[in-house]
Amino acid sequence: MYGRLEWSFAQLFPDTAEAEYLDRWASIWGIARIPAARAEGIVGFPADPGATVPAGALMRRADNVQYRTEDGGTEHNGAIQLHVECTSYGATGNADPGTQLVLMTTFIGVGATGEVGPGGLAGGANAQSDELLLQAVLTRIQLPPHGGAAFDYVRWALEVPGVTRAWVYPLEQGAGTVVVRFMMDEVRAPTGIPTPPDVQLVAEHIDAVRPVTAKVTVAAPIAYPVAVHIRNLALDTPAVREGIEHNLRQLILEEAEPGKPIYLSQWNTAIGLTAQVQHFILDQPATMPTPLPGQIITFGGVTYS
Numbered sequence: 001m002y003g004r005l006e007w008s009f010a011q012l013f014p015d016t017a018e019a020e021y022l023d024r025w026a027s028i029w030g031i032a033r034i035p036a037a038r039a040e041g042i043v044g045f046p047a048d049p050g051a052t053v054p055a056g057a058l059m060r061r062a063d064n065v066q067y068r069t070e071d072g073g074t075e076h077n078g079a080i081q082l083h084v085e086c087t088s089y090g091a092t093g094n095a096d097p098g099t100q101l102v103l104m105t106t107f108i109g110v111g112a113t114g115e116v117g118p119g120g121l122a123g124g125a126n127a128q129s130d131e132l133l134l135q136a137v138l139t140r141i142q143l144p145p146h147g148g149a150a151f152d153y154v155r156w157a158l159e160v161p162g163v164t165r166a167w168v169y170p171l172e173q174g175a176g177t178v179v180v181r182f183m184m185d186e187v188r189a190p191t192g193i194p195t196p197p198d199v200q201l202v203a204e205h206i207d208a209v210r211p212v213t214a215k216v217t218v219a220a221p222i223a224y225p226v227a228v229h230i231r232n233l234a235l236d237t238p239a240v241r242e243g244i245e246h247n248l249r250q251l252i253l254e255e256a257e258p259g260k261p262i263y264l265s266q267w268n269t270a271i272g273l274t275a276q277v278q279h280f281i282l283d284q285p286a287t288m289p290t291p292l293p294g295q296i297i298t299f300g301g302v303t304y305s
Contacts, residue, residue, distance in 0.1 A: 039093030039124030051109030
């Protein structure tokens with residue numbers, strides 16, 4: 001009985017509520033969990049003059065992720081450019097430019113293997129996590145919409161599937177300007193840096209809701225990788241090394257912002273708090289990593305001696 005009361009009490013507050021009740025809290029504030037989304041983009045196949053590919057044609061990636069053409073296409077200048085969509089939801093459907101896809105049905109005059117276009121396949125994202133949904137609810141409670149305040153741009157960016165962090169810089173490019181930078185840590189692992197198609201999606205969403213007078217620029221941060229070198233680690237075991245890497249990645253996830261340094265004491269603390277670490281010497285970074293405006297610290301790996 002007391003356990004049931006304790007559980008029920010937790011559901012009375014959004015920051016302790018479980019997923020089902022967190023969704024209900026979100027709905028009270030007019031917020032819905034962002035659903036999973038499909039990746040889409042352009043894929044080109046070599047083709048003979050007059051060749052066609054019908055709508056609905058299937059193709060697959062080397063890892064068996066499948067895509068479907070939406071409208072089909074006809075040969076032009078020796079190739080057929082097809083707009084495709086992943087058949088499954090989630091970040092797994094995203095693909096870099098040049099990724100090869102193979103048609104699952106042969107078509108006369110059309111090469112079996114094609115390549116993803118320069119824009120890549122983008123837009124695929126997993127359903128919004130409980131952590132990000134809670135962040136959206138708390139932001140809505142603590143910072144009510146102001147129709148164009150700085151924090152409104154952060155909230156608008158976070159409404160796009162796959163966006164996990166966002167920052168706004170009013171007046172960075174002059175009077176009346178707003179610069180928005182964001183990260184997609186789950187979709188664009190391991191660095192989290194958005195691609196140009198990701199930037200376009202966020203820009204289009206913000207453009208649809210922003211004040212008409214603002215001059216808005218949406219940009220991806222520039223990666224500033226920081227390599228870590230540790231000497232005389234004790235205890236030095238695979239489990240300890242795995243724990244150190246996890247803590248370093250978590251440090252960057254929580255502290256990194258465009259143009260913001262991460263102090264050496266924070267790097268040392270992240271390593272020292274790893275379970276079973278007794279002592280170590282941090283050789284790199286030797287000085288405080290200080291990215292320039294627009295740059296963001298990313299994990300550059302960890303080595304040992």
